[in-house]
Amino acid sequence: HRxxxxxxxxxxxxxxxxxxxxxxIDGGNPHLALPLLWDSDISLRNWEWGHLMxxxxxxxxxxxxxxxxxxxIKISKDGSSVFAKDRSGALIRINAKNKSVMWRKKLPGFHLxxxxxNARFLAVRHSEKNGAQQIKIYDTETGQAIxxxxxxxxxxxxxxxxxxxxxxxxxxxxxxxxxxxxxxxLSLI
Numbered sequence: 001h002r003x004x005x006x007x008x009x010x011x012x013x014x015x016x017x018x019x020x021x022x023x024x025i026d027g028g029n030p031h032l033a034l035p036l037l038w039d040s041d042i043s044l045r046n047w048e049w050g051h052l053m054x055x056x057x058x059x060x061x062x063x064x065x066x067x068x069x070x071x072x073i074k075i076s077k078d079g080s081s082v083f084a085k086d087r088s089g090a091l092i093r094i095n096a097k098n099k100s101v102m103w104r105k106k107l108p109g110f111h112l113x114x115x116x117x118n119a120r121f122l123a124v125r126h127s128e129k130n131g132a133q134q135i136k137i138y139d140t141e142t143g144q145a146i147x148x149x150x151x152x153x154x155x156x157x158x159x160x161x162x163x164x165x166x167x168x169x170x171x172x173x174x175x176x177x178x179x180x181x182x183x184x185x186l187s188l189i
Contacts, residue, residue, distance in 0.1 A: 014040060021052050030056045031079030076119035081140065083115065083122060091124065093140060103143035114157035114166070121146075121183055123157045123166050137166060137183065149181055 017040055021033035034056040037049060073091070074083040081102075082094040091110055093102040109127030116122070122138045135155055137147040149168055156169040166181045 018048060018052065025052060025055050031075050031077070035073075035075055073113050074115040074122070076115065077117070078119070081119055083113065083140070085110070091138075091143075093143060105138070105143045112155065112157065114159060115140075116159045116163035116166070116183075117161055118163040120163060121159075121166070123149075123159075123168070125155050135168060135170070137181065147181060147183070149179060 017036050021036045024030060024033040024036070033052060037053050037056065040049065073085055075081070080096050082096055084092055084094065086092050086104070088106070089108060089110075091105045091107050091113075094100070095102050107124060107126040108129070110124050111127075111133075112123075112125040114123040120140055122140050123135065124138060125133055125135050128134050132151050133155075134151055135149040136145045137149065138144065139146050149166075150170070155171070158167045159165070160167070164182065164184055166183065168179045168181065170177050170179060
């Protein structure tokens with residue numbers, strides 16, 4: 001009985017994913033559909049999935065990276081940049097216009113990313129060599145860390161609409177804190 005229930009929930013989720021992807025494509029935002037389709041369960045990819053993928057702007061070259069990319073992590077709103085995890089676990093930035101890898105950053109065990117609205121900054125939570133979970137902000141042009149927010153096991157990121165501030169909720173056991181980080185002067189507020 002539990003298996004049937006789980007299968008029904010997965011089926012509903014996958015139908016919702018397909019409808020949402022179709023909505024993005026119909027609305028003139030196919031680059032928003034790509035991560036939804038790419039992250040869908042492989043066993044459920046059918047003709048409808050393939051039809052929608054064919055309408056996404058990156059599909060024409062994504063086959064080139066199938067052996068390299070595990071999945072797109074974030075795609076810029078204009079569809080020009082893809083931030084992904086490669087097979088080695090590194091974070092990479094791909095320029096969608098000329099289909100080249102712009103930079104590769106070895107970040108062991110990165111779990112969560114948040115791309116700023118202007119696609120200039122990427123907040124990432126990843127594991128350090130000692131196992132600690134670090135939160136850093138990276139410059140998307142260079143791939144270099146520009147701000148170290150600190151250590152936390154659970155985090156939620158939200159960018160301000162103007163991309164000037166990153167709000168992070170850090171959970172540390174029973175307590176937590178909200179940190180406002182300015183990317184203008186690289187200060188924690």
